[in-house]
Amino acid sequence: MTGKPVKVKITYCAECGYEPQALDLTKALMYEFGARLSAIELVPWESGTFEVSVDGQLVHSMKRDGGFPTQAVVSSAIRTRSGGGSSV
């Protein structure tokens, strides 16, 4: 992946025990993309929220899509957004 660094934001319900899922996804993205991400922002929220956006574009919402996102979905969005294709 040679494109521009992208920012990932993970908004999770801090009153629902979603920290493990947020941390697992964060860790996976850190290992997969490293410095090719400009930042990973974690936002504690409420109301059963689990949302992931890449450069401001929502790629997963628990309310919209149901459940937690797979790493593959988020990784794919990062590659698409960065313009780096599928090679990382």
Next chain:
Amino acid sequence: MTLDRARWDKGLTYDAFKAAMTRNQERFAQNEDRVALDPETVGTFASLPQRLRVLVLAEDWCGDVVANLPILGRLAKEIPTLDVRIFYRDQNLDLMERWLNQGKYQSIPVFVFFDENFRELGHWIERPRTVSERRAEERKKIFAAHPEFGSPDAPVDGLPEDVRTRLQAELQKMREDMVGFANAEVQRELRELVSAVAV
């Protein structure tokens, strides 16, 4: 899964649960301090003809646990015949499966009332419906009063940080303002539950 004495004894007492909390301990204590037990609630439980066991499913990260378990805890301090044992939801999924919210959600807290012989008498889950409804109404009002918050149905993800912080403060204030109502509603539902099953 059968609840028996051996399993029951593995549950934590209310005080043991509080001591073992890894987060929200301060909020929990604050909520406990401000619980105003309705004399009608105390009277209802005090007049029950038998000792009740209350199995609780909980986790210390859960907002509804932090809000509502202290009410049961305070009540149990007043009513010696109310025996409370708390089980961590995520370590007792076989218990959780028995009392799913709407048959599918692992909502907590769950309060399950048993008689002395572990015969289930009734259960209570998460929070009163009236509280959820009132919160939804108040939430709509907040969004209506603050167009910068956008749609109440839109992902919060898209809000600028300063706006999101203001929204969070408004929502927290709304919940704080509703504590009295919410606590009264929890007590009303618990009174109605045990009154219906009292033998």
